[in-house]
Amino acid sequence: MRSAYAEVFRVAVPLMISTGMFSLVLFVDRTLLFQHEPAEMGAAMAAGNLFWVSICVFVGIASMTGAIASQYVGAGRPSRIGRMLWQSVWFSLATMPLFLVLGYNAETLFKWTQQAPALIPLESIYFQILMWGGAGEVLQTALSGFFSGTHRTRTIAIVSVISGVINLLLDYILIFGIDPAWWGGEGPRLWEMGIAGAGIASVLSFWFKPVCFAAILLRPQFRETYGIVRGLCFDQRMMWRLIYFGFPAGLMYVTEAGAFSVIVLMIGRLGDVPLQATTMAINFNMIAFIPLVGMSIAASVLVGQHLVRSGPEPAIRCVRAALTVAWAYSAAWALAYWFCAGTLISLYAMNQSDSTIPADAALALQTAETLLGFVAIYVLLDATQLILAGALRGAGDTWFVLLAGLTVSLATLAFGVFFEPDWEPALWGTSLPEGVEGVATTMSESVAVTLRWWWIVLTCWVISLAGAMSARYLQGSWKRMRMV
Template sequence: MKQAIAEVLRVAVPLMISTGMFSLVLFVDRTFLLWHEPSQMGAAMAAGNLFWVCICVFVGIASMTGAIASQYVGAGQRSRIGRLLWQSIWFSLATMPLFLILGWNAERLFQWTGQTPKLIPMEAVYFRVLMWGGAAEVMQTALSGFFSGTHRTRTIAIVSVFSGLLNLVLDAILIFGLDPAWWGGQGDRIGELGIVGAGIASVIAFWFKPICYGAILLRPRFRHTYGILRGLCWDRRMMSRLIYFGFPAGLMYTTEAGAFTVIVLMIGRLGDVPLQATTMAINFNMIAFIPLVGMSIAASVLVGQHLVRSGPRFAIARVHAALLIAWAYAAAWALAYWFGAELLISLYELSPPALTSDGVASDPTMSLRIAEGLLGFVAIYVLLDATQLILAGVLRGAGDTWFVLLAGLSVSIIALAIGIALEPDWELGTPSVDVALNWWWWVLTCWVISLAVAMAARYLQGSWQKMRMV
C-alpha cells in the first residue's frame, strides 16, 4: 500500500497544485468582488457557472488529447503527437465564434432563467467578457494534455501557478482601480472596473496558459521528438478520433455542471442575500473540491496504465490509495466546515453594505449568518463528493465512460425534477425564502450523495476490471 500511495502522490500532487491554484483564484476573485460590491459576487457566481456549462463540452473533448497522447507514447509513435496537438488547436479556435454569439445574447439567457432584475446586467456583462476567453480555456486544456500524457505534470503546475498569480494581481488592479493617494495625488480611483475588471483579468489569465504551453512546445527537444512543426496540417481522421472519444467526457461535464448551475440559478431567484450566502459557502466548497479533480485525473491515468500493464490487482491498490488520500483531505475540510464555520465566513466581513434587488440597503451580517449554516450542508456531503469524484475517474480510466455519463445524467435529471416539482412556495422578503433556500441545499446534498452511490455501486460490481481501451 505504501508503494501505491507514493505512486498516486507523485502523479497527483502537481495536478492538485494546478487545480488548487484555480480554486484559490476563484475564491479570491469572488472575495474581491464581495469587498467591492456584495451583489457582484453573487452575479459572478451565477455567470461563471453558466460560462462553464457553455464551454465544458468542448473542454471535455479537448481533454482527450492527454489520453490519446499517452497511448502514442506507449505505442512508440511520439512523432504523431504534434499532429494531434494541431487538431486540438484547430478545434479550439473553431469554438470561438460560437462562444462570442452566446456572449452577445447574455442578457436573454439570464432573463430566461428568471434572475432578479438587479443581477441580470452584472451577470450579462461578466458572462460576455468571459466568453472572449472560452476558446483559450479549451486550447489550454488540449495543450496541457501533452504534458499530462507524457508525464510532465510539473510543467502544468508551474504554468498554473504563474497564471493564477497573474490573475490575482490583475484582479486587485482592475476591480478596485488605482488610488491616486498612493503617489500623493487626489481624486477618485483610476480604472475601477468592478465585475468587468474581474472578467478581463480572467480572460487574460486564460490566454496566458496556451501561450506559455506553446512557447514550451517550440523548444527543440519537443519540436523534433514530437513533430510539433511537421504536424502543422489538417487530419480529418485524427480529428474524428478526438471528437469521438472526447464527446462522452464533454457531455458528462455538461451534465454535472448544468445541474449545479440550475440549482444556483434557482437560488438566485430567491434574491441577493440567499445568492450571496450560497456563493460564500460554495467558494469554500470549491477550495476542497477542485484540488480533488487533480487526484481524480491521477487515479484515472494510473488505473488505465495498471489494468493494461499489471492487471486489476495493482489497479485496485491504486484506487484504494487514491480514496484514502482523498478521504483524509476531505475529512479535514469537513471538520473545518462543521466546527470552524464562523471563523471561515468571517473572512468576508470586510464587505460594505449592499443594496437588495428592491434598492434597500441590506445588513451584511445576514448573508454571513446564513452562509455559516450552509457550510453545515457542505460538511455533510464533502466526503461523498470526494468518493464520487475519485470513482468516476477510475471508471473513466478503465473505459467505462458511457456509464459515468448515463449515471450522472439520470441522477441529475431526477434531482432537478424533484427539486422543481416539490419546491416550497415562497415570496420575496418573507421567511419562506429561508425554507426554499434550505430546500435547494438539500437537493444539492442528495444529488451528490446519489452520484457517490451510483459510482460506488458500479465500482463494486467490478465489470470495469475487464475493460480495455487499447
C-alpha cells in the same frame, strides 16, 4: 501499495497545486467583489456557472487528450501524441465563434432564467467578457493534456501558479482601481471596473496558459520525441477518436455543471441575499473540491496507462491510493466546515467593520454559516464520485459516466422542482413598509425554507452520483476497456 502511493503523489501533487491555485483565484476573486459591492459576488457566481456550462462540453472533449496520450505512452507509441495533440488544438480554436455568439446574447439568457432584475446587468457584462476567454480555456486544457499524459505535471503546476498570481494582481487593480494618492496625486480612482474588471483579469489568465504551454512544446526535445511538428495536419480518424471518447466526458461536465447551475439559478430567484450566502458557502466548497480535480486527472492518467502497459491490478492500486488521499484531505475540510464555520465565513468581511457592512450582506454572512453544514455532510462523497469518475474515464468508460450522471441529475432536479416549497418574493436591504423605520434585515420564513430545500437537493445529488460511480467501479467492466 507504497509504490502506488508514490506514483499517485508524483503525478497528482503538481496537478492539485495547479487546480488549487484556480480555487484560490476564484475565492479571492469573489471575496474582492463582495468587498467592492456585495451584489457583484452573487452575480459573478451565477454568470460564472453559466460560462462553465457553456464551455464545459468542449473542455471535456479537450481533456481526453491527457488520457489518450497516457495510453499511447503505455503502448510504447509516443510519436503518435503530436498528431493527436494537433487535433485538440484545431478543435479548441474552432469553438471561438460559438462562444462569442453566446456572449452577445447574455442578457437574453439571464432574463430567460428569471434572475433578480438588479442582478441581470451585472451577470450579463461578466458573462460577455468571460466568453472572450472561452476558447483559451479549452485550448489550455488540450495542451496541458500533453503534460499530464506524459507525467510532466510539474510544468502544469508552474504555469498555473504564475497565471494565478497574475490573475490575483489584475483582480485587485481592475476591481478597485488605482488610487492616485498612492503616488501623491489627487482625483478619483483609475480603472475601477468592479465585476467587469474581474472578468477581464480572468480572460487574460485564460489565454496566458496556452501561450506558455505552446512555447514549451516547441522545444526540440518535444518536437522530435512526440512528433509535435510532424503531426501538424488534420487527421480525421484521430479527430473522431478524440470526439468519440471526449464527447461523453464533455456532456458529463455539462450534466454536472448544468444541474449545479440550475440549482444556483433556482436559488437566485429567491433574491440577492440567498444567492450571496450560497456563493459564500460554495466558494469554500470549491477550495476542497477543485484541488481534487487534480487527483481525479491523475487517477485517469494512471488508470489509462496501467491498463495498456501492465493490466488492471496496478490500476486498482492507484485508484485505492487516490481515494485514500482524497478522503483524508476532504475529511479535514469537513471538520473545518462543521466546527469552524463562523471563522471561515468571517474571512469575507475581514477588511470591514460591523458598522460598514450593509444589512443584506450581514444577513448573507449569517446564512452562509448554516449552509456550510450541508457542505460538511457531502464533501467526502463528492471526493469519492470525482476520483471514481476520473478512473472510469481513464479506462474509456466515458459513456457510462455520462448516462449515469445524466440520469441522476435529471431525476434529482425533477424531484427538487416538483416538491419545491411555496415561497413569497422578498426585497433585501430596502425600506420596510410605510410607517416602519429601518431596513429589511431578516429573511422571510418561506424563503429560508426554500433555500434549505435546494441545499438538501444539492446534497442528495452528490450522494446519488457517488453511489452510481461506486457501483460501476465495483462492477469491473472498465478493466477490459482500451482507447488505443
